[in-house]
Structures are given as C-alpha cells and as structure tokens.
Amino acid sequence: MAVGRRRQPADRRRAQRPPDRRGTRGPGDAVSAAGAPLVLKFGGSSFATPDAYGELARCLDSRIASSGRRLAVVVSAMPGETEALRGRLHEVSPHPGGDRVAGLLTLADTVSAHLLAAALHRLGRRATVLAGHESGFTTDETFMWARLERIAPQPLRRALREHDVVVVPGGQAADDRGRPTWLGKNSSDLSAVAAAVALGADRCEIHSDVAGIHSCDPNRVTGTRLLPAVSYADAAAMSHHGAKVLHHRAVRLAERHRVEIVCRHNTEPFTRGTVIGPGEAAARAVVLDLGSRVLAYPDRAAADRAHRAFRADGVAALRLAEGPHVALIGGYTDPEATRLRHGLPPAREAGVPVTELHAGRATVHIAPDGPDAVRLAQRLHDGLDTAAGQALAPAHA
Numbered sequence: 323m324a325v326g327r328r329r330q331p332a333d334r335r336r337a338q339r340p341p342d343r344r345g346t347r348g349p350g351d352a353v354s355a356a357g358a359p360l361v362l363k364f365g366g367s368s369f370a371t372p373d374a375y376g377e378l379a380r381c382l383d384s385r386i387a388s389s390g391r392r393l394a395v396v397v398s399a400m401p402g403e404t405e406a407l408r409g410r411l412h413e414v415s416p417h418p419g420g421d422r423v424a425g426l427l428t429l430a431d432t433v434s435a436h437l438l439a440a441a442l443h444r445l446g447r448r449a450t451v452l453a454g455h456e457s458g459f460t461t462d463e464t465f466m467w468a469r470l471e472r473i474a475p476q477p478l479r480r481a482l483r484e485h486d487v488v489v490v491p492g493g494q495a496a497d498d499r500g501r502p503t504w505l506g507k508n509s510s511d512l513s514a515v516a517a518a519v520a521l522g523a524d525r526c527e528i529h530s531d532v533a534g535i536h537s538c539d540p541n542r543v544t545g546t547r548l549l550p551a552v553s554y555a556d557a558a559a560m561s562h563h564g565a566k567v568l569h570h571r572a573v574r575l576a577e578r579h580r581v582e583i584v585c586r587h588n589t590e591p592f593t594r595g596t597v598i599g600p601g602e603a604a605a606r607a608v609v610l611d612l613g614s615r616v617l618a619y620p621d622r623a624a625a626d627r628a629h630r631a632f633r634a635d636g637v638a639a640l641r642l643a644e645g646p647h648v649a650l651i652g653g654y655t656d657p658e659a660t661r662l663r664h665g666l667p668p669a670r671e672a673g674v675p676v677t678e679l680h681a682g683r684a685t686v687h688i689a690p691d692g693p694d695a696v697r698l699a700q701r702l703h704d705g706l707d708t709a710a711g712q713a714l715a716p717a718h719a
C-alpha cells in the first residue's frame with residue numbers, strides 16, 4: 323500500500339484489512355490464532371549486553387503464551403554498534419556515498435535481529451528475520467535518509483503464517499531496484515509503525531529505557547513529568563525538534579494510518595507510559611537534544627537555500643523564525659557534504675537548539691554549547707507551569 327497522506331475512515335480501513343490476519347496457526351503449533359499479530363519494537367537501549375537477547379526472548383515467549391498472538395518484533399542495534407560501523411567506514415573514506423553508509427550501517431540492526439531470533443529459537447519458538455530487502459518496505463533512492471513510499475503487506479503476513487515471531491531489523495528498507503536503503507538515524511520506530519501498517523494492526527508498542535514521553539528529557543533535566551496521553555501533533559512536534567524518544571516520521575505515519583503508539587519501558591513489567599493518538603496539540607514541554615546544532619548563514623536568503631538543500635538531502639532541518647538560522651536535528655549529518663553538493667555558503671556553528679512547546683507553538687532558543695543548553699532547558703522547564711500563554715514565534719520545518 324502507498325504511504326499516502328490522506329486519512330481514511332476507520333471502518334473503511336477495517337474493511338480493507340485482508341482476512342489473513344486471523345488463522346495464523348502453523349502445523350503442530352500450540353499458539354492459538356486468537357488474534358492479529360502484535361507489533362512490538364525494542365530500541366537499542368534494550369540490548370545493553372548480549373544476555374539481554376535471552377531475557378527478552380523469555381519475555382516474548384511468555385507474551386505469546388499469554389496473548390495467543392504471534393509477534394512482529396522490530397529491533398535496533400546494540401548501543402554504539404551503528405556508530406562504530408560509521409567510524410570504521412569514515413576511516414576508509416571521509417565522505418562515503420550514501421549507498422555505502424546505508425549498506426554498512428544497517429548491518430548493526432541485522433546482527434541484533436539475528437541474535438534475538440537465535441535466542442527465541444533456543445526456547446523452541448519458530449522465529450525468522452525479515453531484512454529490509456525482504457520486508458516489503460520500499461523507499462526512494464536517498465539511501466541515508468530514505469523516504470518510505472510503499473508498504474507491501476504480503477512479506478510480513480506470509481512470514482507470520484509460518485513463524486511465531488518475525489524479527490525485523492529497524493531502519494532497513496530497499497529502493498525499487500532492491501538496493502538497501504536506510505530510513506535514517508534512530509528510525510527503528512518508523513519500521514515498527516510500518517510493520518503495524520503492513521499487518522493492519524491498530525497499535526504498535528514501542529519499548530525504550532524510559533516508560534514514555536516526558537515533559538523534557540528525564541535524563542538531563544530534573545522534575546520532568548511523564549505524559550500519559552499525547553496527541554500525534556504534540557508527539558510529532560517534540561520529535562521534530564529533537565526529542566529522541568520517538569522518530570518524527572514514525573508519528574506522522576501512525577497518524578495517517580491511525581495506529582495508536584503505546585510507549586512502554588523495556589524491562590519487565592514493561593510499564594505502559596504514554597499513549598499517542600488523535601487529539602489537539604496541548605502539551606507543554608521543553609525539547610533538548612545535545613546532538614542537534616544551529617548553523618548561522620550570512621543572510622536569510624542563504625539560510626532559506628540551506629534549509630531547502632538539507633531537506634532535499636532528507637536531513638531533519640528546521641528554518642528558525644528569528645535570524646538566518648537553520649537547526650539540524652539529531653546530529654549524525656554531514657553538513658559539509660550537503661554544502662559542497664548544493665554550493666551553499668559556509669555557515670557558522672551558532673550553538674545548540676532548545677525548544678519550548680506550548681499548545682502546538684514552538685519557540686527555538688539557541689544556547690552557545692551543550693552545558694548551557696542543559697541549564698537553559700532546566701530553566702525553561704522550571705517555568706513551564708507558571709509561564710503565561712504568550713504567543714510564541716513558530717519555527718517551520
């Protein structure tokens with residue numbers, strides 16, 4: 323199915339769901355086919371040590387037994403593995419082509435998927451791995467920040483007819499010619515929502531080292547609150563400005579296909595923290611990401627051009643409302659490569675963006691460096707509950 327932008331009424335979508343969501347029992351399988359497969363995602367923070375695969379396999383085994391459902395499980399690489407591969411690649415070539423980056427870096431997630439499948443197999447579960455070129459997720463040819471264009475339901479459905487668990491390495495897809503593409507840094511969430519769309523699932527559970535979305539990064543700022551329910555609009559705005567907990571395209575895809583995202587902690591009892599679904603933009607939050615950078619251009623026209631160039635390269639970039647500034651969100655980009663490719667003027671590093679969100683409006687502040695950004699985020703967060711609802715200048719994507 324095309325990754326379209328138009329929404330469909332919920333009952334029409336239900337009617338379109340193929341009947342093979344049910345009756346997935348395999349030969350000699352004790353697992354009942356009582357319901358559609360569950361879609362679960364476990365981020366890199368779930369795999370701090372190799373033992374984590376065995377522990378997670380045990381939990382998944384229990385989940386199959388208790389729910390009577392089969393599982394599509396999207397996994398990310400162990401922490402640091404993707405960046406270790408990037409480091410090795412850059413030792414060989416300082417500006418490698420996007421196809422090399424996509425081909426190599428996504429292998430880290432493949433390793434993780436096979437480790438989990440092996441741990442499940444050890445427990446007697448039938449598990450397989452569906453890599454990007456087999457998953458039915460088709461993208462454009464951007465390679466490093468590829469855009470999802472089509473989601474074919476058959477590969478996952480077929481694999482789930484024959485297995486208790488299908489493990490999908492996050493972030494992987496392929497272009498029309500079958501070449502491996504990468505959905506971008508931290509894009510396993512997007513793969514998880516894509517898997518839910520493929521399976522016609524109403525819900526996708528995303529597990530992380532925090533129970534859910536907080537009013538600011540709880541690992542950097544004190545006094546944060548867990549937000550139990552967040553609208554797609556607020557979750558997308560937070561991710562868009564750099565809150566790492568969810569990938570912004572994942573939120574958009576979930577909204578378009580009406581998939582509810584349930585954020586949970588990645589250790590037992592997998593506490594459910596935040597449910598993301600329809601609703602107004604109402605959250606008050608502060609977004610901090612120390613990997614993000616603001617670039618200052620000589621004038622507004624140059625900043626506009628740079629913004630378009632980064633976006634064309636698939637990079638998450640914001641054109642800030644004040645001044646000739648562009649924020650590159652999430653880091654891990656090669657601004658020099660984009661500058662050379664698009665003939666942009668040189669830019670000055672202006673600092674780290676810190677964003678205040680209030681009922682759908684965003685104000686991006688610029689802190690000179692990381693420690694200042696943390697202090698600023700703390701100050702803004704401390705003032706959240708008392709801040710007047712003044713009109714805030716929006717940054718536009």
Ligand SMILES: Nc1ncnc2c1ncn2[C@@H]1O[C@H](COP(=O)(O)OP(=O)(O)O)[C@@H](O)[C@H]1O
Nearest residue numbers: 365366367530531535536538539541565566567
């Ligand atoms: N507003 C926020 N709410 C919760 N976590 C946040 C927020 N902003 C940033 N984070 C960070 O996101 C991290 C989880 O995202 P990530 O590292 O991508 O997890 P995973 O590896 O499980 O995918 C948390 O450890 C936290 O530091």
Ligand SMILES: N[C@@H](CC(=O)OP(=O)(O)O)C(=O)O
Nearest residue numbers: 365366398404507508509510
């Ligand atoms: N290989 C991916 C894994 C990923 O998506 O990470 P996480 O789900 O932990 O954010 C990356 O580092 O980008």
